[in-house]
Amino acid sequence: MAVANLTMSPAQFESLRKVVYKRSGIYFQDSKKYVLESRLSRRLEELGFSNFDEYLMFLTTGPYQTDEFQEMFNRITINETSFFRNEPQLEVFEKQVLSKLLEARKSKKQLRIWSSASSTGEEPYTLAIQLHRSLGVRLSDWNIEILGTDISQKALETAQSGKYASYSIRSMNPLILKRYFTEEDGFFKLDPTIMSMVRFELLNLKDAYAAKRFGTWDVIFCRNVMIYFDDAMKTHCVKMFHDQLADDGTLFIGHSESLRNIPVPFEPMPIPQAFSYMKKAGA
Ligand SMILES: C[S@@+](CC[C@H](N)C(=O)[O-])C[C@H]1O[C@@H](n2cnc3c(N)ncnc32)[C@H](O)[C@@H]1O
Known part of the structure; x- marks a missing residue:
C-alpha cells in the first residue's frame, strides 16, 4: 500500500536535523528536507503518529530512544555502493x-x-x-x-x-x-x-x-x-x-x-x- 508523505514544517525539519546531526554527524542540507520527509513518513505511519512533532518527542524522550535512533538510521542513510567501486x-x-x-x-x-x-x-x-x-x-x-x-x-x-x-x-x-x-x-x-x-x-x-x-x-x-x-x-x-x-x-x-x-x-x-x-x- 502506498504511503502518503506527511509534511514536515520548517521548524520540525530544523529540530530533526539538529537531533540527527548531534547523534551521527550527518548534516541534512535544506535541499535534502524531502529525504527525511519521504523516508520517515512510513515510520510515522507504523507508529501511529500523525505529525513529526509526535515523532520527535518519541525519538528524544522516553524509553525507546536508542532503538528508534537505530531504526531511523536504518531508514535515512544513503547506502549506495558496489563491488569494485572506483x-x-x-x-x-x-x-x-x-x-x-x-x-x-x-x-x-x-x-x-x-x-x-x-x-x-x-x-x-x-x-x-x-x-x-x-x-x-x-x-x-x-x-x-x-x-x-x-x-x-x-x-x-x-x-x-x-x-x-x-x-x-x-x-x-x-x-x-x-x-x-x-x-x-x-x-x-x-x-x-x-x-x-x-x-x-x-x-x-x-x-x-x-x-x-x-x-x-x-x-x-x-x-x-x-x-x-x-x-x-x-x-x-x-x-x-x-x-x-x-x-x-x-x-x-x-x-x-x-x-x-x-x-x-x-x-x-x-x-x-x-x-x-x-x-x-x-x-
Ligand atoms: C554511500 S555509503 C558508502 C559505502 C562505501 N564506503 C562505498 O564507498 O561504496 C555511506 C555509508 O555511510 C554510513 N554512515 C553514515 N553516517 C555514518 C556514521 N556517522 N557512522 C558510520 N557510518 C555512517 C551509511 O549508513 C552508509 O552505509
Missing part, C-alpha cells in the same frame, strides 16, 4: 599500497584493514577479494583482519548475508565475478572463503571511544560518507583515523571528497586517482 583507486590500493605493506609486514605476517562506512559490505569484500588474489596460496600464512563498520544495522545484515542483486556487481570484471560468486535465483552469492575474511560491527563514526577499541589499522577506507558531514564532523573523523592509523598506514577517501580545510597532519599520495593520504612525517 577501480582506478582500488588498483592503487592493490598495486602500490598493499604490495608495500605486505613487504613491510612480511616477518610479522599481520595486516589490519578497516572499511569504516562499509554499508552492505561490497567495499570490504572487494578488499578481501583483492587480498585473496594478491596473496594466493600464501594467504594461509597471514593473519589478515578486515573489519566493516556502519551506523546502519540493516545494511550490515545484508553484508552478513553475502547475497547480492545484480546492481551490486554491475561494474565487476566477469572473470572475477565467475571466480567469486555463484548465481542463485537471480542473486549473486559470495564465496564463503571471502566472506570468512571479513567481520562486521555496528559503529557510529561520531563515537571515537567506540572506534578506539578496535585498535590500530594499516589501511583505513572512509569513502563516500564524509560528503554527508560538515567540516567539524570531518575533522573529528580524520583526527580519529590519524590516531588509529599505523605510521606507515594509508587512508583512502571518496573521489568526490577532500581533506582541504581539515587541520589534520596528513599528506596526499601524489597519484591523481589515489584519493589517499599518509601521515606527515614526524607528526
